[in-house]
Amino acid sequence: MDFVVASLLKSVSSLSNAEAVSIMLEAHSEGKAVVITCHPEHAELYRDRIRTFGLAGDD
Numbered sequence: 001m002d003f004v005v006a007s008l009l010k011s012v013s014s015l016s017n018a019e020a021v022s023i024m025l026e027a028h029s030e031g032k033a034v035v036i037t038c039h040p041e042h043a044e045l046y047r048d049r050i051r052t053f054g055l056a057g058d059d
Contacts, residue, residue, distance in 0.1 A: 003053075011035075
């Protein structure tokens with residue numbers, strides 16, 4: 001769980017620690033979570049960053 005929070009914080013610098021924990025808990029309990037809502041170009045960048053940690057599933 002700590003790895004997921006740290007990975008989210010490294011991938012999306014605008015997230016607070018509390019937001020990253022909340023996202024991690026939602027993903028843990030629901031199987032997926034929305035990390036950030038933004039323009040498609042930025043979303044693709046964040047998705048790619050998150051994938052480098054092995055966290056993003058299929059689109």
